[in-house]
Amino acid sequence: MNLQQTGRSLEYLLHAYARTPWRAQRQWLGAALLLVIGLGMTAALYLDVTSQAAIAGRQIQDLRSSIIATELVNADLKSHLAESTSTVSMEARARLLGYEPVEQASLQYLSVPGFFEPEPVVLATAGSLRPSAASMPPEYTESLFDWIGRRLESAMDAGTGVP
Amino acid sequence: MKQQYAWRSLVIAALLAFIGASVILQLLRIQYSPEAQNFREQSALYGRKLETFHPERGAIYDRNGRLLAGSKTVYEVGVDLATARDKEAIAEAVGVVLGRDAGEFYDEMLNPPENLRYLVLADFVEADAAEQLMQLLHSAKEMAEPGQPSRLQGLALDAHPQREYPEKALASNVIGFVSYEGRGYFGVEEKYNSLLAGNAVQVWVPTDPNRASEIPQVSSGTTLVLTIHRQLQSTVEKILDDALSDYGAEHGTIVVMDPRDGAILALASSPRMDLNEFGSYGVIYGNASEFDRAVSMPYEPGSVLKVLTMAAALDSGTVVPSTPFLDTGAIQAGGAIIRNWDNEAWGQQDMVGCLQHSLNVCLAWVAERMGAEAFYRYMNRFGFGHPTGVDLAGEAAGRLKLPGDSDWYPVDLATNAFGQGISVTAMQMLMAVSSVANDGRMVVPHVLRAMVREGRQYSVPVQYAGSPISADTSNTLTQMLAVSLENESSIALVPGYRVAGKTGTAQIPGAYGYEIGVTNASFIGWGPVDDPRFMIYVWLERPSTSIWGSETAAPTFSQVAKETILVLNIAPDSVRNEMARP
Numbered sequence: 001m002n003l004q005q006t007g008r009s010l011e012y013l014l015h016a017y018a019r020t021p022w023r024a025q026r027q028w029l030g031a032a033l034l035l036v037i038g039l040g041m042t043a044a045l046y047l048d049v050t051s052q053a054a055i056a057g058r059q060i061q062d063l064r065s066s067i068i069a070t071e072l073v074n075a076d077l078k079s080h081l082a083e084s085t086s087t088v089s090m091e092a093r094a095r096l097l098g099y100e101p102v103e104q105a106s107l108q109y110l111s112v113p114g115f116f117e118p119e120p121v122v123l124a125t126a127g128s129l130r131p132s133a134a135s136m137p138p139e140y141t142e143s144l145f146d147w148i149g150r151r152l153e154s155a156m157d158a159g160t161g162v163p
Numbered sequence: 164m165k166q167q168y169a170w171r172s173l174v175i176a177a178l179l180a181f182i183g184a185s186v187i188l189q190l191l192r193i194q195y196s197p198e199a200q201n202f203r204e205q206s207a208l209y210g211r212k213l214e215t216f217h218p219e220r221g222a223i224y225d226r227n228g229r230l231l232a233g234s235k236t237v238y239e240v241g242v243d244l245a246t247a248r249d250k251e252a253i254a255e256a257v258g259v260v261l262g263r264d265a266g267e268f269y270d271e272m273l274n275p276p277e278n279l280r281y282l283v284l285a286d287f288v289e290a291d292a293a294e295q296l297m298q299l300l301h302s303a304k305e306m307a308e309p310g311q312p313s314r315l316q317g318l319a320l321d322a323h324p325q326r327e328y329p330e331k332a333l334a335s336n337v338i339g340f341v342s343y344e345g346r347g348y349f350g351v352e353e354k355y356n357s358l359l360a361g362n363a364v365q366v367w368v369p370t371d372p373n374r375a376s377e378i379p380q381v382s383s384g385t386t387l388v389l390t391i392h393r394q395l396q397s398t399v400e401k402i403l404d405d406a407l408s409d410y411g412a413e414h415g416t417i418v419v420m421d422p423r424d425g426a427i428l429a430l431a432s433s434p435r436m437d438l439n440e441f442g443s444y445g446v447i448y449g450n451a452s453e454f455d456r457a458v459s460m461p462y463e464p465g466s467v468l469k470v471l472t473m474a475a476a477l478d479s480g481t482v483v484p485s486t487p488f489l490d491t492g493a494i495q496a497g498g499a500i501i502r503n504w505d506n507e508a509w510g511q512q513d514m515v516g517c518l519q520h521s522l523n524v525c526l527a528w529v530a531e532r533m534g535a536e537a538f539y540r541y542m543n544r545f546g547f548g549h550p551t552g553v554d555l556a557g558e559a560a561g562r563l564k565l566p567g568d569s570d571w572y573p574v575d576l577a578t579n580a581f582g583q584g585i586s587v588t589a590m591q592m593l594m595a596v597s598s599v600a601n602d603g604r605m606v607v608p609h610v611l612r613a614m615v616r617e618g619r620q621y622s623v624p625v626q627y628a629g630s631p632i633s634a635d636t637s638n639t640l641t642q643m644l645a646v647s648l649e650n651e652s653s654i655a656l657v658p659g660y661r662v663a664g665k666t667g668t669a670q671i672p673g674a675y676g677y678e679i680g681v682t683n684a685s686f687i688g689w690g691p692v693d694d695p696r697f698m699i700y701v702w703l704e705r706p707s708t709s710i711w712g713s714e715t716a717a718p719t720f721s722q723v724a725k726e727t728i729l730v731l732n733i734a735p736d737s738v739r740n741e742m743a744r745p
Contacts, residue, residue: 057372121228
């Protein structure tokens with residue numbers, strides 16, 4: 001029974017195609033168009049990603065240049081500050097303000113409970129440094145669903161006024 | 164009709180396929196053509212450039228974080244010969260701004276070295292001059308006709324750092340300087356040159372922005388934190404300058420050290436130079452050993468060395484403080500007659516009296532009694548004849564003649580005992596005597612307190628150079644020296660603080676024996692005796708108002724000690740003792 005039905009359907013299809021050959025041509029045309037659209041989309045995506053990467057690379061190059069420039073300015077400022085607070089400058093300013101060097105004989109020493117001598121300076125800055133991975137934006141690590149969920153969540157938060 | 168369209172479609176499809184296939188074939192042909200290698204080389208050439216990264220030189224700070232050596236921006240002025248349009252205008256602009264002959268620049272541009280595209284016209288141009296040139300460049304661009312290059316096209320300014328010393332001559336003997344080539348000379352700059360400068364890296368840098376991540380990260384040089392106390396350094400330099408002037412000395416050296424850990428708190432030596440004007444080095448100094456006399460210039464120290472002779476004698480059990488000695492004013496040693504500094508006989512003395520009156524005869528007797536073997540064993544332990552290892556460039560080892568050396572004679576044992584016939588540096592004396600102030604432990608002097616690299620600070624540990632004498636000997640000798648200063652009412656004393664020390668007045672050896680009427684005046688002292696916080700060495704060369712160390716170096720020591728007490732905030736003995744009571 002089934003075999004008969006299938007045979008009839010096939011016969012019907014062959015008959016239909018024989019009567020209207022444009023159906024087969026349209027299929028071929030559709031497949032070709034699909035291929036062209038697919039290739040076009042891939043090319044567009046590739047171009048988009050490549051151009052974004054190139055722009056990011058260019059920005060990195062620019063940032064590196066500005067880091068070097070900033071470091072030079074920073075060093076300049078440090079030197080200017082040190083010059084302004086050098087022993088000669090500070091002594092001249094102190095004298096202008098009416099101060100004079102203290103004599104050892106004129107000092108009086110008081111015992112202050114709990115006083116500790118200040119420790120010598122520590123110039124380390126490593127405490128403020130963190131591995132760059134910790135500050136990586138979520139766009140680089142989340143999945144598409146995570147991203148959609150996050151966007152929805154933020155949209156809902158914005159709607160309800162949750163800070 | 165339909166057949167006609169079908170044919171047309173087929174022709175168009177075939178044409179497009181042919182074009183596509185041709186493009187692909189052409190791509191393959193070029194890829195495998197004989198010229199392909201040439202194209203690849205060109206691609207490699209323009210896709211990257213060779214760059215040398217000079218990491219910024221590390222800064223130098225004092226112990227309280229005050230900048231002693233940093234950087235400032237200067238400019239390299241150059242011209243791109245391939246794009247330069249009006250070389251005469253460029254030469255004129257650079258010549259006027261830099262105050263130099265424009266013709267020279269013009270000639271250089273017309274006759275550049277072969278195959279040179281970029282010609283450096285001037286380097287280390289100050290920022291204000293560079294700013295003027297930038298303004299000229301800007302004006303030239305504005306004045307240029309639309310679409311036309313400016314007259315100064317090709318002129319380029321490239322910023323880079325140069326060493327800057329904001330304190331100018333302060334601590335110049337310790338810091339040293341950096342040449343235009345970026346090499347450190349003298350002091351810390353030379354000793355730690357490789358650390359400060361970082362490592363220059365020459366790499367191919369991709370110009371392709373997609374490969375920006377391949378640009379290397381070059382770390383800056385290591386920052387150094389010194390043990391130097393800027394305020395104390397400044398004060399000590401002033402005291403030294405005043406002492407040179409007051410006592411008519413030719414040169415001088417003062418070093419302040421913490422005897423507990425060997426940290427140099429201040430080191431002043433004459434002459435000094437503005438480190439920003441390092442070109443004047445040749446005018447100020449005759450030779451390299453003059454730059455830092457404390458480490459590079461050995462001399463016969465004279466009676467300050469008696470401290471160590473007595474330390475050796477006490478430690479070896481040769482004498483005790485109460486050992487009697489009858490001073491007749493002369494003693495025969497090694498076939499020569501040794502006399503006191505005043506040619507007088509001082510009669511009955513003990514060892515405290517011998518130190519108090521600085522009796523050559525007594526110390527020669529002590530050394531003879533100890534024997535050459537024991538005496539030189541101790542002198543070796545004190546580090547004489549070897550560099551101390553202080554972290555300053557150009558350290559001299561001095562000379563300690565030993566029995567068996569071709570130029571050692573038996574009389575040397577006696578003369579060495581009071582500091583003649585032996586050459587030492589001020590730094591060696593400080594290291595050796597630190598054992599007396601520091602319970603027998605000898606510290607290695609140093610100026611580096613810490614290093615800062617990649618944001619982390621690394622402290623330099625204290626280094627000990629052995630224990631040449633026992634703690635008992637050091638305490639006994641410290642008391643003897645303190646008492647001898649007090650008995651003599653020395654002008655080295657500091658009111659409110661008990662200090663120990665010894666003067667030295669040494670004749671100066673010349674080509675034909677010792678020079679007449681000129682001396683090296685010295686003083687070494689430390690305090691407070693019960694808890695030493697500072698050790699001071701004073702050396703004045705050829706003072707003319709008085710030849711005696713007790714009248715020149717001793718008061719200078721007292722001045723430095725008073726200022727050190729102020730700066731280091733050391734309370735008087737009475738206050739400290741009261742605070743120590745339960």
